[in-house]
Amino acid sequence: MANAEPATKKQKIETEETLLEEIDTTQNEIDALNEQASEEILKIEQKYNKLRKPFYDKRAAIIEKVDKFWLTTFINHPRISSILQDQEEDCLHYMTKLHVEDFDDVKTGYRISFHFKENPYFENEVLTKEFHLAAENMSDNFTQTSTATQIKWKDGKDLLKELQSKPTNKKRDADHKSFFDWFLDTHDPSTDDIAETLKDDIFPNPLQYFLVPDIGVYNDEDDSA
Amino acid sequence: MANAEPATKKQKIETEETLLEEIDTTQNEIDALNEQASEEILKIEQKYNKLRKPFYDKRAAIIEKVDKFWLTTFINHPRISSILQDQEEDCLHYMTKLHVEDFDDVKTGYRISFHFKENPYFENEVLTKEFHLAAENMSDNFTQTSTATQIKWKDGKDLLKELQSKPTNKKRDADHKSFFDWFLDTHDPSTDDIAETLKDDIFPNPLQYFLVPDIGVYNDEDDSA
Ligand SMILES: [Ca+2]
Ligand SMILES: [Ca+2]
Ligand SMILES: [Mg+2]
Ligand SMILES: [Mg+2]
Numbered sequence: 298m299a300n301a302e303p304a305t306k307k308q309k310i311e312t313e314e315t316l317l318e319e320i321d322t323t324q325n326e327i328d329a330l331n332e333q334a335s336e337e338i339l340k341i342e343q344k345y346n347k348l349r350k351p352f353y354d355k356r357a358a359i360i361e362k363v364d365k366f367w368l369t370t371f372i373n374h375p376r377i378s379s380i381l382q383d384q385e386e387d388c389l390h391y392m393t394k395l396h397v398e399d400f401d402d403v404k405t406g407y408r409i410s411f412h413f414k415e416n417p418y419f420e421n422e423v424l425t426k427e428f429h430l431a432a433e434n435m436s437d438n439f440t441q442t443s444t445a446t447q448i449k450w451k452d453g454k455d456l457l458k459e460l461q462s463k464p465t466n467k468k469r470d471a472d473h474k475s476f477f478d479w480f481l482d483t484h485d486p487s488t489d490d491i492a493e494t495l496k497d498d499i500f501p502n503p504l505q506y507f508l509v510p511d512i513g514v515y516n517d518e519d520d521s522a
Numbered sequence: 523m524a525n526a527e528p529a530t531k532k533q534k535i536e537t538e539e540t541l542l543e544e545i546d547t548t549q550n551e552i553d554a555l556n557e558q559a560s561e562e563i564l565k566i567e568q569k570y571n572k573l574r575k576p577f578y579d580k581r582a583a584i585i586e587k588v589d590k591f592w593l594t595t596f597i598n599h600p601r602i603s604s605i606l607q608d609q610e611e612d613c614l615h616y617m618t619k620l621h622v623e624d625f626d627d628v629k630t631g632y633r634i635s636f637h638f639k640e641n642p643y644f645e646n647e648v649l650t651k652e653f654h655l656a657a658e659n660m661s662d663n664f665t666q667t668s669t670a671t672q673i674k675w676k677d678g679k680d681l682l683k684e685l686q687s688k689p690t691n692k693k694r695d696a697d698h699k700s701f702f703d704w705f706l707d708t709h710d711p712s713t714d715d716i717a718e719t720l721k722d723d724i725f726p727n728p729l730q731y732f733l734v735p736d737i738g739v740y741n742d743e744d745d746s747a
Contacts, residue, residue, distance in 0.1 A: 316588050320729050323581040327574055331726070334570040338563050345559040349552055356548040363541050501556070504545050 342403050357394050360503070367392040370507045371476075376494045382475045384456055389476075391416035397500040406430050406441075409495050411480075418456065420449040428486055443486035448477070457481070567628050582619050585728070592617040595732045596701075601719045607700045609681055614701075616641035622725040631655045631666075634720050636705075643681065645674040653711055668711035673702070682706070 360366045368389040371377045381389070394412035406429040413422060426445045450456075456477050472490075473479040479491045486492065499506060585591045593614040596602045606614070619637035631654040638647060649671045656665050675681075681702050697715075698704040704716045711717065724731060 313588060316584050317729070317733075319584045320581055320588075323577050323584065324727060324729055327577045327581070328727070330570055330574050330577070334566060337566045341559060341562045341566065345555055349555050352548050352552045352555070356545055356552070359541055359544045359548065363538060363545075502549060502553070504542070504549055508542070 339403055342399070343401075346399055346403070353396070357396065361393045363507075365390055366503075366507055367395055370499065370503045373506045373509050374494070374499060376491065377476075377499070380473045380476050380479055380491065382456070382460065384459060385476045388416065388418045388456065391418070395495070395500060395503070397496045404430065407496060409492060409500075417451060418454045419451060421446060424448065424480060426480060426492070428489070428492060441487045443483040443489070443492075445481050445483055448481070564628055567624070568626075571624055571628070578621070582621065586618050588732075590615055591728075591732055592620055595724065595728045598731045598734050599719070599724060601716065602701075602724070605698045605701055605704055605716065607681070607685065609684060610701045613641065613643045613681065616643070620720070620725060620728070622721045629655065632721060634717060634725075642676060643679045644676060646671060649673065649705060651705060651717070653714070653717060666712045668708040668714070668717075670706050670708055673706070 368386060371381060371389060372386065391413045392411055393414050394410070396410045396412070397407060399407045406427060408425055408427040411424045413419075413424070424446045426443060429442045429444075431440050431442065456475070460475050460478065473482065479489075593611060596606060596614060597611065616638045617636055618639050619635070621635040621637070622632060624632045631652060633650055633652040636649045638644075638649070651668060651670045654667045654669075656667065681700070685700050685703065698707065704714075
């Protein structure tokens with residue numbers, strides 16, 4: 298028995314080791330299938346990004362002709378309106394286009410662009426915020442970084458300075474003090490619910506928010522008044 | 523001027539109405555593309571669920587031969603171990619198989635099955651928890667409901683009664699007091715991070731947790747000791 302026990306123990310260990318190697322082999326086959334599935338899904342997303350593009354362009358061209366479309370849409374959206382300051386609402390009168398697009402490979406990030414016509418607040422025609430996903434290591438851990446266009450404020454028109462000099466002007470409670478405070482904040486983009494709202498809720502269908510809460514001006518009563 | 527103004531106003535309203543109708547038309551085309559994209563992605567998920575199945579079955583058959591595979595995996599997983607009670611760990615010695623599968627149409631939910639061999643705690647061979655997604659209305663709002671197999675505890679072996687009679691036995695802080703408390707809790711499944719951990723983290727690759735923190739028994743030192 299004294300001789301048999303170590304042999305049995307060793308045998309048991311070798312058996313378990315063999316089993317774990319077999320599990321690992323099967324796991325590698327599962328991982329390879331997951332990889333293939335991800336690639337196929339990615340190709341579909343890329344295909345539909347291309348197919349959607351002309352319709353987004355067409356929609357953008359019509360939206361540009363609608364007075365205060367983006368201002369109204371932002372004001373009507375509960376999450377965005379929660380960070381909009383009075384002066385920012387005035388500034389957003391001049392916003393003509395919102396565009397959100399994945400980077401070409403879809404996986405590594407996306408950009409949100411805000412287009413403005415000539416306005417009293419800043420020189421930029423486009424303000425762009427980009428979100429970059431970077432694989433941190435071999436497993437699926439990602440870090441997210443973001444960048445934002447530097448805003449060329451016109452003299453005395455820096456809305457963030459306004460905000461800092463009037464702390465009591467903050468009218469609602471939110472993680473971000475204001476729209477431009479959000480825009481310029483590139484710290485910890487992994488928990489950016491404003492960016493997610495713009496990307497996954499507003500850009501896919503802004504009209505639903507533009508039309509809420511009321512489209513009263515289009516009814517017959519208004520015409521006959 | 524008094525006559526012209528209403529006409530201009532009406533013209534402006536009609537123009538905007540026309541524009542909004544055009545936006546709506548374009549939006550419907552975008553929505554249709556989104557629908558198509560979802561369907562294509564769903565088909566890929568269904569295809570790969572089928573392709574993965576034989577490998578998951580093969581993996582399960584090998585795992586059954588490894589002593590305390592699931593107990594060890596659960597103990598090594600930080601989130602699952604946070605709700606495991608001492609007596610539950612004893613009970614999980616008898617767990618032989620974990621299986622997670624989408625319902626056939628993928629979209630409407632999934633089930634998590636825990637298989638047990640003959641054990642001192644309950645009569646059931648399989649405990650299954652199902653999560654059902656139901657579309658609440660025409661837009662994409664869903665409600666989730668869950669169901670759990672009724673556990674046929676053996677006499678004096680109800681681990682939840684044990685837990686209730688010994689409130690000081692709760693060894694760690696968590697939303698759920700214990701593993702079986704989680705299993706039997708079908709209230710508000712929409713925020714069930716234990717289910718998500720089992721589905722998206724452990725089942726896709728349990729070996730990584732089984733092997734952590736130590737695979738010391740397989741090194742040469744143990745053999746020569
Ligand atoms: Ca109306
Ligand atoms: Ca070792
Ligand atoms: Mg647009
Ligand atoms: Mg298994």
